[in-house]
Amino acid sequence: MPPAAVQHVARYRFAGADHYGIRGDGAFRRLDRAPWLGGRETGDEDPAARVTLLAPAIPTKIVCVGLNYHEHIAESATVVRGAGVPEEPLLFLKPPSAVIASGEPIRYPAGVTRLDPEGELAVVIGRRARAVSPADAMAHVAGLTCFNDVSARNYQRQDAQWTRAKGFDTFAPVGPWMAVGLAPDRLGVTCRVNGRQRQSGSTADLIFPVAALIPFISRIMTLEPGDLIATGTPAGIAPIEIGDRVEVEVEGIGVLENRVEAPVA
Ligand code: MG
Numbered sequence: 588m589p590p591a592a593v594q595h596v597a598r599y600r601f602a603g604a605d606h607y608g609i610r611g612d613g614a615f616r617r618l619d620r621a622p623w624l625g626g627r628e629t630g631d632e633d634p635a636a637r638v639t640l641l642a643p644a645i646p647t648k649i650v651c652v653g654l655n656y657h658e659h660i661a662e663s664a665t666v667v668r669g670a671g672v673p674e675e676p677l678l679f680l681k682p683p684s685a686v687i688a689s690g691e692p693i694r695y696p697a698g699v700t701r702l703d704p705e706g707e708l709a710v711v712i713g714r715r716a717r718a719v720s721p722a723d724a725m726a727h728v729a730g731l732t733c734f735n736d737v738s739a740r741n742y743q744r745q746d747a748q749w750t751r752a753k754g755f756d757t758f759a760p761v762g763p764w765m766a767v768g769l770a771p772d773r774l775g776v777t778c779r780v781n782g783r784q785r786q787s788g789s790t791a792d793l794i795f796p797v798a799a800l801i802p803f804i805s806r807i808m809t810l811e812p813g814d815l816i817a818t819g820t821p822a823g824i825a826p827i828e829i830g831d832r833v834e835v836e837v838e839g840i841g842v843l844e845n846r847v848e849a850p851v852a
Pocket of ligand 1: 708
C-alpha cells in the first residue's frame with residue numbers, strides 16, 4: 588500500500604465493464620468516473636484477483652522527453668548522432684495506439700534487430716493545460732505512473748525522425764495504476780529484465796523536471812486530461828529478446844510488468 592497521503596488509482600475491467608477504482612486491501616473501491624472528472628466512490632468493491640488492469644489513462648497523445656538524464660546522454664552516442672546535453676527539452680510523440688497495460692505483451696516487430704526497454708516516470712495530465720506557468724504546473728497533474736518507452740534502436744539510428752523507432756503497437760506499456768498525491772521530484776526509477784536490474788536512477792537527476800516540462804510542452808500543444816508525459820530514461824539501456832520479462836518500477840507507484848512476445852502474424 589502507498590503512504591497514507593498517496594492513493595493508487597487504477598483503471599480496470601470487471602464483469603465486462605471498465606471502471607476507475609482506488610486500490611485497497613485486496614480490492615478496488617470503485618469510482619463513478621475518472622478522477623479528473625471528480626470521480627466519487629460508488630460503495631462497490633471489486634476484488635483485485637478478478638479485475639483485469641487497463642492502462643491508467645486513455646491519452647490523446649503521449650509526449651516523450653529524450654536525453655533527460657546526463658548518464659543516459661553519454662551512453663546514447665551510438666544511437667543519437669551528436670547527442671549532447673539539450674538546452675531545451677527534446678520532445679517526440681508516441682501514438683496512443685502504442686499503449687498497453689501492465690500484463691499485456693510487448694510484440695517484437697519483424698524487421699527490428701535491436702529492441703530496448705526504457706524505464707521512465709510518466710505524468711498523467713488531469714486538467715487541460717495551455718501555456719501554464721511553472722507555479723501552476725502541478726495543479727494540472729492527475730497522477731504519476733510507470734512507463735516503458737520501448738525503442739527499436741536500429742530504426743532510431745536509421746531514421747532522422749523517431750516515429751517508426753518509437754511508434755509500433757505495444758511500444759507504450761503504462762501502469763500498473765497511477766499514484767495520486769505523490770511528489771515527482773526524487774523517485775527511484777528502475778528497470779529489470781528477467782529479475783535482473785538494468786537501469787537505476789532517480790528523478791532528482793532529471794535535467795528538466797516535471798514542473799519545467801509542463802510549462803514548456805503546454806506552450807507548444809494543449810495537454811488534455813489523460814495525456815501522458817514520459818520524462819526520459821536513466822542510464823543502463825540494453826536489448827531485450829522474445830521471452831523476456833520486463834519490469835519498470837517507480838518508487839511509490841508500483842511495478843509495470845510486460846513480457847516480450849513474437850509479432851502477431
Ligand atoms: Mg525514453
